[in-house]
Amino acid sequence: MGREGSRRPTEAGGPPGAAGYDGPPPPAGHGGPPPPADHGGLLGRVFLTRVIEPGDETGGRWVREFGVDGVVRRLRQRGEPLPGVSGKRWAGLLARAERADPRRDLAVAQDAGVRFVCPGDAEWPGQLDDLGDARPFGLWVRGTADLRLWALRSVALVGARACTEYGAFMAATLAAGLAEKGWVVVSGGAYGIDGAAHRGVLGAGGATVAVLACGVDRPYPRGHAGLIGRIAEQGLVIGELPPGEHPTPSRFILRNRVIAALTRGTVVVEAAHRSGSLVTARAARRLGRHTIGVPGPATSGLSAGVHELLRQEAVLVTDADEIVELVGDIGELAPERRGPVLPRDLLDPAVRQVLAALPARRAARPDDIARTAQTTPDDAIAKLYELRALGYVERHGDGWKLTRQAMISVRGGADLR
DSSP, X not given: OOSTTSOOOOOTTSOTTOOSOOOOOOOTTOOSOOOOOOOTTXXXXXXXXXXXXXXXXXXXXXXXXHHHHHHHHHHHTTOSOOTTOOHHHHHHHHHHHHHOOHHHHHHHHHHTTEEEEOTTSTTOOGGGGGGGGGSOSOEEEESSSOHHHHHTTEEEEEOOSSOOHHHHHHHHHHHHHHHHTTOEEEEOOOTTHHHHHHHHHHHTTOOEEEEESSOTTSOSSGGGHXXXXXXXXXXXXXXXXXXXXXXXXXXXXXXXHHHHHHXXXXXXXXXXXXXXXXXXXXXXXXXTOEEEEOOOOTTOGGGHHHXXXXXXXXXXXOSHHHHHHHHSOTTOOOOOOOOOOOGGGGSOHHHHHHHHTSOSSSOBOHHHHHHHHTSOHHHHHHHHHHHHHTTSEEEETTEEEEOHHHHHHHHTTSOOO
């Protein structure tokens, strides 16, 4: 199982090794070694992932106040309801607790190459603690990389499921660019923007994490089973729910807080006004993370939610360099954006001033050019001969006129005099 058996600090509510649970042994005939002995609440936390829904702040408060062992004991012994819960809901929790078997969950996870990471483990990402009582009881992790190390330099990239070709292109391009710069891209493994982001990273040979709203042994959506398998091989697949659990609408929404907390910032590529990706962005903002948006057409309903974010506190970006400038370390700046350098840009400023003083469609006398350029006639004539040598002007009798090539170069489509 990897890290499950490592010792961790004692959970409040009992001495080291007191799990508060004495459930049945693994099922008969189970292949492979048995799950490791519990240390500091491992089985208790696995038990809670089966009984209490992700993001339940009431359950998180119970753990904070009574410890994992105290909460598990009350549920297993069918004691009096814990504070802040109705009798009806407590009955539902007791029914779940009666069927929960953490040893079996650990055994099933082990067979699927999945480990369970708890708060206090060396692999636990400390930034998840910012969620307070909504912090996960633990995370089921599939893949060989170290989650804590990867999360230190990660960016969330999320958006609409029913995305446009533009959105999919931008998501894949941004994700590949981030991967090439050594950043980990975190998303939800869903259709649309999520899938495009994961594929962009995989194509670039980079690191990506999929945060699922179901058991990590049963990828969802099923159409992405192959993609999620590739992510598990090249990156990480993580989730709060134990093996075999299926997604629900509420679990998708609550999953998004983990994506937001795990990363330095959340980039939304496309999102309608009611998109779940906006939940991720708002969670990121509440947690003090960067909130970032990629603009789309003003007429696109799929970009309306992103544009609303941009009207508030989100920062507009157009490429991976600009994302890194926001979420990266001091000195990781995006290159300066400049237009193309034109031949006239290389002229001396005084020469450019004389060039700009010539009318577009007629010849002008040196005195008139000098007056417009705010210089002397002699200086203007000297600059005009220099411009003629460079092909910008030609002499017409006593006057000077722009060449056809210079008219295109100098005016660049602006109103011509």
